[in-house]
Amino acid sequence: MDTEELRSRNPVKIGYYDPFSIYPKIKDDFEKNFPLTNLHLKFELSQPLKSIPLLPVSLVEEVPKKQDIIESDDVYTRLMFIRIESIDKYRSQVRPLIREWLKQLVFKSRSSWMIILFVPHDTKDKHSSLIKTSRFDKLRNDFGDEGKELKTILPGKLPVYDGARCFKLSENEIKMNKTEAYNGLLSEIKVLLISSFVNRHSNFRQLIKENKQHSIGQFMSMLNLADLLNDMRLHQDSLDSYDKLFRELEPLVQQNPNYFNLSIDLPSSFDSYNFEESFDSVNLEVSFVQKKDINLFQLSCLVFINQSILLQSLANASSSISLASIYMSRIYQSLIEFLNDLSRTSPNHDLREFQYSVIEFYLNLPLAQRLTSSISDTEESKAQVRAILEFRAELKLQQRSILIKLAEDKNYCIRGIESVLEEISLDDNQSHDNTQQQKPHEFSNPSLLACLKEKSDFFDKFESLTMDIIHDFMLCSRSKSIDVLSIDLVILNYEKQNYTQCLEILKDSYDFFISNGWNFLGGILLEIYIGCLEKVKPQESDEVLATCLKLFSCLVKSKSGINSYGLIKTKEQIEKLYEKINGYSLKQNIKVECSLNELFKSEVLLYFNADESTSRDRYYVNMRLENRFGVPFMFDRIELITTDQEGHEILFRQENVEISSERNHTIKLFTNSFIMGSFVPKRLCVSVNKMLHFVLDYKLVPSIRFNDSTIDPNASTNHEIQEMRHCTQAQSMLVFPNLDKxxxxxxxxxxxxxxxxxxxxxxxxxxxxxxxxxxxxxxxxxxxxxxxxxxxxxxxxxxxxxxxxxxxxxxxxxxxxxxxxxxxxxxxxxxxxxxxxxxxxITLPISVSVQDIFKEDFIYWKFQIGTSIPEVPIRILDTKLSIENDKYSIVEPGIKLPELIAFGEQSVSTFYRIIPNADCQVSDTDSLDLIIKYSSLQEECEVCMDEYVIQQLEKLKLSRYWYLLKDALISKMRFELNKYAMDNIIKFQNGTELSTLGEAIIHEFVESIADKKILVKLLHDVLFEQEVPVIKKEGNILSLHISVPVPVIKYLQIVEYDFERNDKYVVGEPINVSLRVKTVNRWSSDEDSEKSQADEFQLMLQNDDNWSISGFKRKIFRHEAENEYSLETQLTLIPLSIGKILLPRVSVKSSEKTESDEISMDVVFKNGLESLLIVPDVKSITFAF
Incomplete structure (x- = not known):
């Protein structure tokens, strides 16, 4: 429909009865006021006001005749034009006519009505001023709101309508002021129409509620309501109702299948086909009333036609191009759904020409053409009509699909894909065209006749239609759709053997489909591309190889559903393609690598295994390879490179690998290299031949390199537990030794x-x-x-x-x-x-100190042996002092000391006496050898653990896991060493932490589930249940060899008090003593002996409150070799206190003259600890007060 038709279509009908031929006199002037404007109404008081800006109306003449009650008709208001020449003629002629009109037309249809009394210019309303009742008053008395004649025509309650029942129209008033005269009449007609609208709306709503859901009655009431809203020009409300009707169709048919006729009667000709005017609703309405033989096809079409007309009306009334475009695009979108539903519900009917013609009709809608013709080059202009362009293109796509199907009936088809499948040398079997000849369809649509006349005409139409679709998609930025449609042009060009143009279009397009997951279509296009390459550029072997590899990967993408390219390929075709890949790869000058993941699914099982099938030092890892092609393969080799954090690499390899057509394979990759640490995969390479490799480069993740060191027993394992959990996430492979390798x-x-x-x-x-x-x-x-x-x-x-x-x-x-x-x-x-x-x-666990005690003829050595780590006691097993020559004699203690344990603050002491042999000259180069044999209690416990766990593992035949447990777990054990030292029982301080850490290590690095369970149980038993036996091993004994130098001093001063010994001495009585100093230089080196004559010494008696000393207190003396004593003098000591009193202290040092020479000297005070018993004098009595 054009714009004017949309405005004036389907006017609201107003019936009129004109027995006196009055209407022709006023028709021309009266109808100039149509359409009506600005109608306002409310269906219910609670609802908002609705406005009808423009309402086309049409007056239709009616003549009363006998008929049944009309349930619903399309006349909303009825008018009757009368004139009254006299009261007598009114009674005899006019009133009977009014009664018959009301009886046969008005009251049977239940429409609003009004009687219009036309008063000619030469007629008076009253014959005389004496008569009070005018002719109009008489009319109102009979047929007004309370008219006495009404109840005699229709007994009971009359329908209630707003507005006047009688209206007087004077010809004189018309001549004086037409506008004013007609405005009054028009206002009354508006009121009548609004009242009729409201009453019908209420009636239909009530019927919808009263009828059963999904019933014929309910559907008919909904349809009447939608038509009412449509007639009222409430387009959006009517459209919403028709949308509900469209959704209601399917459940309606399912609930009432016997009422419907599923036959489809198509027009005999589609020449100049107008879809919107091709169906008559009268017969359909009769079928609904009779509730039988309802034609579903016609009903569906009528519902859609009304939807589309309403959308056109909304678009026509839109205030902007973009809004109108949205309404028009919805028509196209709904049309696509409508046609698809027809195809789905009528599979046994040939609707193709009908659908093609319907699409053609809507594509040529004047309003749509007017909107699209307004497009300019600006982005704003394109954006305004983007919606209609997009769905117009989709509609053309559907039209093109119908065209292809119609062309197939005439054996017109684009055989590009089929030809490629035959011509590309992936299969030796040539396909044959077994298409049966079908009787050509006789078309009546002129455009179809033209484009299907010859095959070339079909190709031209197909190409032009595709170009039109691409053009629309370009304007609405549907680049992906453009790429898809370009492929159709490719296939068409392939059909025309235009291979060069195919290559240009396909160069980037096939990759788009594959990258977006469209593997089936992408694979087909790749086949075309390869075929074109081999015809146009057979020398480009590298490009052919790259394309073949992409095609090979398409075989295993999207293995299910219609998107699977591999489903259409036989094993023979796949093998042929692989042979082509192998052949082209050997023609390359440089090595070619492609992604392994795109072809095979692979998984490296990160468990380092010793090859127990041989005594050779060979190790392996397992890898899983999933063959998704279903054909056997032969590879030159498979290599796996693993790396640790420091960059060390281990290469695993297997030569001449053959895999069958089975899906899952486990392959062992071997290595003769062993590098301790934690490794992750770096690169997996499957070599087809020397020039072609399928490669997987792993993203390097942080790995944990286990520290194989001697661990501080006090270090917490919490951090290691966290590292191990991280390692589990990182999927690292721990490389550890094997007891048999x-x-x-x-x-x-x-x-x-x-x-x-x-x-x-x-x-x-x-x-x-x-x-x-x-x-x-x-x-x-x-x-x-x-x-x-x-x-x-x-x-x-x-x-x-x-x-x-x-x-x-x-x-x-x-x-x-x-x-x-x-x-x-x-x-x-x-x-x-x-x-x-x-x-x-390298911390030495033992500490040793020595103390030198000089005597005149020998030296005492006191050795103190302790632990250098307070938390780790050591066991002292033996000490031995020896010398290689006979210069000295060594006297050991008479009692052999037992094994002693040195704790943190409790060391072990041992003494030796060193006696120089006769004529022995002490030298500062002399030394003796001290050897201490000991063991660390920590290591003793670890050795016991080692022996016990190895025995248990050997019993369980799991000794291959020994180094895994030792390096990662046993070396981190902390023992209760004090309890072990005292009770000889091994207990753990960190058993809970070790259990958590051990389980994490076992679950991460042990592959076998059965082995995991056994090892976890063994770990639990060792830590919490079983008692670890204590064993002694010679290999656990440590020894420390110390070369102890003989001490050298220049002088040894031997000081002695000589006096008469008595049991007791009396306080105050003098004691005569001889003080002697003997200077010995036998502990000096040769050089010191030569210089000993020149040295002077000073002797001093220290002050002591217990003694009074008579004689010198300080004396200088010199060592003289010819004298026995260097100093001998007499002293008198007088005790001043009673009790046991130590003799006065004596000190000897170098004199002031030789003090600066730093003479090495030691003093031995023979009486240093000697005390005398001093008693009181019994002859004298002392009183103390």
Whole structure:
């Protein structure tokens, strides 16, 4: 419909009865006031006011005749034009006509009505002024609101309508003022119409409520309500009602199938087809009233037609282009749904030409063409009509699909895809066209006749229609849809053998489909692309290979549903494609890599396993490979590179790998390299041949390299538990040794020489004889220098153990050092690598101090032995002092000391007496050797744990997990060492923490579920249930060798009081003593002996309140070799106190003349601790008050 038709369509009917031919006299002037404007109404008091800005009306003449009650008609108001020449003629002629009109037309249809009395200009309303009742009054008395004639026509309650029942129209008033005269009549007609609208609306609403849901009666009432709102020009309300009707159709048919006729009667011709005028609603209304033989097809079409007309009306009345575009786009969107529903509900009917013609009709709507013709190049202009353009393109797509199906009836088709499947040499079997010849369909639509006349006409129409769709999509920025449609042009060009143009279009398009998950279509296009490449650019082998690989990946994407490209390919076709890939790859000059994930699903099981099927030092990891192609493959090799945080790499490999057509495969990848630590996959490479590799590069994640060091027993394991949980998330692989394979480990030396630095490298061979062992030693500890960084061993027999001392130099305070070894060796002509890294605590667990006590003829040595780590007691097993020559004699204690334990603040002491032999000259180079044998209680407990756990693992046949438990768990055990020292019982301080850590380690690094359960139970039993037996092993004994220098002093001063010994002495009585000093220089070196004659000494008696001394208190003397004593003098001592009193103290030091020479000297005071018993004088009595 055009704009004017939309405004004037379906006017509201006003019936009129004109028995006296009055209406022709006023028709022209009266109808100039149509359409009516500005009608306002409320359906209910609670509802908002609704306005009808413009209401087209049409007056239709009616003649009363006998008929049944009209339930619903399209005449909303009825008018009767009369004139009264006299009262007598009124009674005899006019009144009977009015009664018949009301009886046969008005009251049977229940419409509003009004009688219009026309008074000609030559007629008076009253014949005489004496008569009070006029002709109009008489009319009102008979037929007004309370008219006496009404109840005789229709007994009972009359329908209530607003407005006047009688209206007087004077010809003289018309001549005087037409506008005013007609405005009064028009106002009354508006009131009548509004009253009729409201009454009908209320009646239909009531019927909808009263009728059963999904019943014919309810649907008919809903349809009448929608038509009423449509007639009233309440477009949006009417549209909402028709939308409900459209949704109600399906449940209506399901509930009432017997009332419907499913036949479809299409027009005999679609030439100049007008869909909106092609169906008559009269027969349909009769069927509804009769409740039988309701044609569902016609009903569906009529509901949609009314929807579309309403949307056109809304678009026509819209205030902006963008709003009108939205309404028009909804028409197209609803049309697509409507046509699809027809196809779905009528599968046995050929509706294609009908659908094509309907789409053509709506695409040519004048309003739609007017809107789209307003597009300019500005973005704002495009945005305003974007909605209509988008759905217009979708509608054209559906029209194109119908065209393709109609063309197939004439054997017109675009065979591009089929040709590609045949021509591309992926399959030897050629497809054959078995399409049966069908009888051509006779078309009546002129455009269809034109485009299906010849095959070339169909191609031209297909191409032009596709270009139109692309143009619309370009204007609304549907780039993805444009790419899809471009493919149709590709296939068309392929059909025309225009391969070069196909290549240009396909160059980027196929990748778009694959990247967006459209693998089926993307795969088909790739086949076309390969076919074009081989025809246009056969020399471009690299591009053909790359495209074949992309096509190969499409086979395994979206394996289910219609999007699966692989479902249409046979095994033979897949094998042919793989052979083509293999062949083209060998033509390449450089290696080609492509993503493994796009072809195969792979998983590396991060569990490091020793190959127990052989005695060779070989290890492996398992990988899973999922073959989604369903055909067998042969690969040159598969390699896996793993790496740790420091960049060390382990390469696992398997040569000549063959996998069957089965889906799941487990492959072992082997290595002869062993590097301790925590590793993650870095790269997995499946080599098809020397030039083509399927590669997976892993994103490197933080891994945990287990510290294989001697752990401080007081360190908390909480941090390690957190690290282990992180490691579980990171999926790292822990590489640890195996008891049956070659291994090497660094230890602290068992025998230590004080002042020297060395560690022990223990090499344990596996079950094979090895040769040409070469080891490179190094350390990551700053400042540490290994004396000899390389060592070689010609051969080692099976299971042979070699201990090698590794001396080093290190002068820093850090007590944790790192030692590493890279070992290469050969066995049966095959090379093996073993790398070990250990952090070693070089803290000496024992501390030793010595005290020198000089005597005239010998020396006492007192050694105090303790632990340097207060929390770790040590067990002193034996001490021995020895000398290599006979210069000195060593006297040991007469009683052999038992094994003693030195705790943190409780050391162990031992004495030795050193006697120089005759004629022995002491030298400052003389030394004696002290050897202390001891053991650490921490290590004793660890050795017991080691032995016990190994025994249990061997019983369970799980000894392969020993080093996993040892390095990651047992080395972190903290024992109750005091309890072990006292009660010889092993208990754990951190059992709960170890249990948590151990379970995390086991669950992360043990693959077998059964092994996990056994190991977790063993761990629990060891920590909480079973008692670990205590064993003593010689290998646990440590020794410390100390070269103890003989002390050298220049002088030994021996001081002695000589006097007459009595049992007691009397206070106040003098005691005569001789003070002697003997100077000995036998403990001096040779050089000191030569200079001893020149030295002077000073002797001093210290003040003592218990004694009164007569004689000197300070005296200088010199050592003279010919005299026995250097000093001998007489003194008198007078005791001043009673009781046991120590003799006065004597000090000897160098004189002031020689003090600066710093003479080494020691003093032995023979009477230093001697005391005399002093008693009171009994001859005198002393009183104290």
């Amino acid at each position: 070659f291994r090497a480990q660094f230890y602290s030396s068992k025998a230590m020489n004080l002042g020297s630095s060395n560690t022990l490298l223990k090499i344990t061979n596996g079950g094979n004889r090895i040769t040409d062992l070469k080891a490179k030693l190094f350390s990551t500890t700053n400042g540490l220098k290994i004396n000899d960084t390389e060592l070689e061993i010609d051969s080692l027999e099976p299971n042979e153990v070699k201990d090698i001392i590794i001396p080093y130099t290190y002068n820093f305070d850090n007590k944790i050092i790192n030692m590493r070894a890279q070992i290469e060796y050969f066995s049966d002509g095959e090379k093996y690598v073993f790398e070990a890294s250990y952090d070693i605590n």
